[in-house]
Amino acid sequence: MSIQFEEPLAGSYGVVDSFPKDFGYGVEEGDIEDSPAPSDSKPRILLMGLRRSGKSSIQKVVFHKMSPNETLFLESTNKIYKDDISNSSFVNFQIWDFPGQVDFFDPTFDYEMIFRGTGALIFVIDAQDDYVEALGRLHLTVSRAYRVNPEINFEVFIHKVDGLSDDHKIETQRDIHQRANDDLADASLEKLHLSFYLTSIYDHSIFEAFSKVVQKLIPQLPTLENLLNIFISNSGIEKAFLFDVVSKIYIATDSSPVDMQSYELCCDMIDVVIDVSCIYGLKEDGSGSAYDKESMAIIKLNNTTVLYLKEVTKFLALVCILREESFERKGLIDYNFHCFRKAIHEVFEVGVSTQRLGTPQPSTPNMKTVTHNGTPRSAV
């Protein structure tokens, strides 16, 4: 079904007719990267950690739709595995999966080059294992990386927490947090900030954590949040997520708190829509796409909640949660959505024209410009 351009209904809800003209996008003030760009210059997210901590599993589950059980059969990674996911996803970066122990003293390992082009370094710690060695490795890795590039976001995934009780999870997080920060303080690296997440591939926590990591690398995030806030408050919507359809990570949401259940509901909706579309939505000869401009879905739950999904760009979908009574104003919601969608496209078009005009690109974080379909593009 195509997007409708209905007249707004009169009522208590306003109409989003004037999105701010200044979307907050622009080239940030900052230094221009003066070091030579590495040949492989897409922004990077590095996945590091001890052997068998779960790095490859995370990458396969989040970006390649591998089911968690299948990861049991993954073989150990022996060399750096570069995964370029930009063709299928909004998220235009490379994920580098490192083999367990990286030897910083190995002369063939050019860690300076690697860290220079890195946006985020995710260090995975197996919470089901003794983590003393992992903490030592974490310290060595982040302190080296920080010296090369202090702009990297350092993210620690306390992983495999599906095996732990709730109390044990909290205790483990507290302990790891404390020890890691003590090590940094001892090395006078208090300015190095570590963010911690409890993750597991057996639930949505890994997608949530990855969402937060990616969001920090999107310079337009405040603008997107602002647009979502305006959209939901004028449409009687309770919560809205802007999803990268392929990975199911959300690249932005409105500023009300995210509860895990709502996020899971929206993820499940995307799965249902794509699965049904793959089975019944393609042409008879199998051509066509499971997700395109026409993609939209409405699911009414038995608790008077409605889930509403609509296409925003080739890679992005908006998924909203609202009450049945608010959905009676569907015309208004669709009109507002139309304005919202237009604004999102404009946000990303500014990026393209800025780039065409040859405006200097900022150095960090590494995703500063975007292509037409909203894909951030490296400015390294």
Ligand SMILES: Nc1nc2c(ncn2[C@@H]2O[C@H](COP(=O)(O)OP(=O)(O)OP(=O)(O)O)[C@@H](O)[C@H]2O)c(=O)[nH]1
């Ligand atoms: N219980 C549990 N097991 C997990 C989780 N994530 C990964 N695993 C398991 O951990 C084992 C190791 O996973 P890998 O992804 O191969 O680990 P890796 O860090 O890439 O290992 P190397 O390639 O040797 O560095 C596999 O048997 C996975 O099934 C998780 O969230 N929970």
